[in-house]
Amino acid sequence: MNNRKRFIHIPLMPSQRKFLESAAPVKGFSGPVGSGKTYAICYQALRSAAENPGCTGLLGAPTYDMLVDVTVPILMELLDRHEIDYTYRKSQNVVTIKPSRSRILLRSLDCPEHLRGTNLAWFGIDELTYSKKAAWERLEARVRDPDARSHRMFAVWTPNGFDWVYKRFISQNRIKDHQAIIAEPFENLAVLARRPDYYAQLKNSYDPLLYQQEVLGQYLNTKSGRAYHAWSEANTDAGLRFVPQERGARVAGPVGKELA
Numbered sequence: 001m002n003n004r005k006r007f008i009h010i011p012l013m014p015s016q017r018k019f020l021e022s023a024a025p026v027k028g029f030s031g032p033v034g035s036g037k038t039y040a041i042c043y044q045a046l047r048s049a050a051e052n053p054g055c056t057g058l059l060g061a062p063t064y065d066m067l068v069d070v071t072v073p074i075l076m077e078l079l080d081r082h083e084i085d086y087t088y089r090k091s092q093n094v095v096t097i098k099p100s101r102s103r104i105l106l107r108s109l110d111c112p113e114h115l116r117g118t119n120l121a122w123f124g125i126d127e128l129t130y131s132k133k134a135a136w137e138r139l140e141a142r143v144r145d146p147d148a149r150s151h152r153m154f155a156v157w158t159p160n161g162f163d164w165v166y167k168r169f170i171s172q173n174r175i176k177d178h179q180a181i182i183a184e185p186f187e188n189l190a191v192l193a194r195r196p197d198y199y200a201q202l203k204n205s206y207d208p209l210l211y212q213q214e215v216l217g218q219y220l221n222t223k224s225g226r227a228y229h230a231w232s233e234a235n236t237d238a239g240l241r242f243v244p245q246e247r248g249a250r251v252a253g254p255v256g257k258e259l260a
Contacts, residue, residue, distance in 0.1 A: 015183035016040045019156075020047070024179035028128065028169045029156040031183030032217035034191050034198070037156035041124045042075045044154050046084070048122040049102035051150045055121035056103040058139065062130040064108035067093075071126045072106055109135035121148035129160035159219045166219055185216045 012020065016036050019029040020043060031037050045059045059075065061067035075095070079086050085098040093106040107115065109125065112134040120142045125131055136155075143151050157165055167173065169180040191198050202215050212218045 012036075013183075013187045015181055015187060016043075019154075019181040020044060022179055022181065024177065025151060026153045026175070026178045028154065028165075028178070028180040029183065030159060030170065030180055030217065031156070032158065032185050032213075032215050033202070034188040035183040035185075035217070036188060037158070037183075038070055038074050038126055039078070041126050041154065041156045042071070042078050045075065045104060045122075045124050046078060046097070048124070048150065048152055048154075049097050049104055050100050052121040052145075052148045053100040053102060055145050055148050056105060056118060057121050058105040058107055058115075058118075058123040058142075059126070060107045060109045060123065060131075060135070060139070061126045062108070063110050066127065066130075067106060067108045075104075075106075112138045115139055115142070118142060119145045121145045122150070122152040122154075124153075125155040128155035128157040129163055129165045130157075133164045159213050159217055161213075161221055162219060170219065183217060 013036055015029065015031060016039070019027065019040050029035075029037055029040050041059070045057065048057050049055075059071065061071045072093075076088070078084075079095075087096045087098065088094075089096075095104040095106065096102070097104070105118065109115070109131045112132055115135060115138040120139070123139045123143060125136065125139075128136070140153060143153060145151070155165075159166070162171075168175055169178050170182075174180075186192070186199060199215060203211050206214065209220065212220060
């Protein structure tokens with residue numbers, strides 16, 4: 001058997017590089033749109049497969065549609081681009097990396113109870129903030145393959161408020177051995193080279209809170225103050241007045257009738 005190591009040179013953005021170079025057993029990559037999160041997690045999946053010859057890992061996404069439309073195509077693209085010999089059994093959603101004899105299970109996470117069973121060397125989750133916490137917990141219990149050389153758990157995500165992912169990876173009370181790399185906005189110069197107006201267009205299209213979350217990658221509560229955060233004088237109607245002291249925050253109409 002040929003045990004020679006093969007080194008693959010890949011172009012990386014700064015945050016992608018920090019994520020891939022991290023040796024933390026549990027690590028995450030938090031980034032806005034265009035920060036290369038799915039490419040980063042697929043590269044890490046290939047690295048983990050190489051580090052654990054003959055073992056099984058799992059690459060997952062929140063839904064089946066996201067898995068087959070986003071995650072799997074990028075994994076296939078990287079395998080082909082770097083001429084890595086593999087087989088893909090689409091009916092079983094399993095990729096086998098021939099040089100290392102490693103398997104990558106491709107799974108949707110919308111039904112966490114279906115994740116029980118297989119012993120894993122590693123797992124990675126794309127867009128973790130849109131996955132159920134139970135899915136992570138089921139997979140966490142499966143990372144116990146005795147033949148694995150490097151047990152690892154990793155994920156990438158777009159911020160989605162102060163959710164369970166934020167509490168686990170980002171907050172002051174985060175789990176001690178979890179490391180999160182937070183990408184800076186506008187790192188993707190390749191996107192800007194192709195579409196210089198890409199981020200400007202999003203700024204014009206999104207409301208301010210959504211822009212801060214999706215494009216700047218900030219953690220904030222987008223569900224609070226939704227009725228008034230975008231209020232301006234342009235919304236003013238002289239015939240209406242807001243009565244906050246009234247129960248239910250009713251609005252009084254111009255003829256004195258309360259509008260619920």
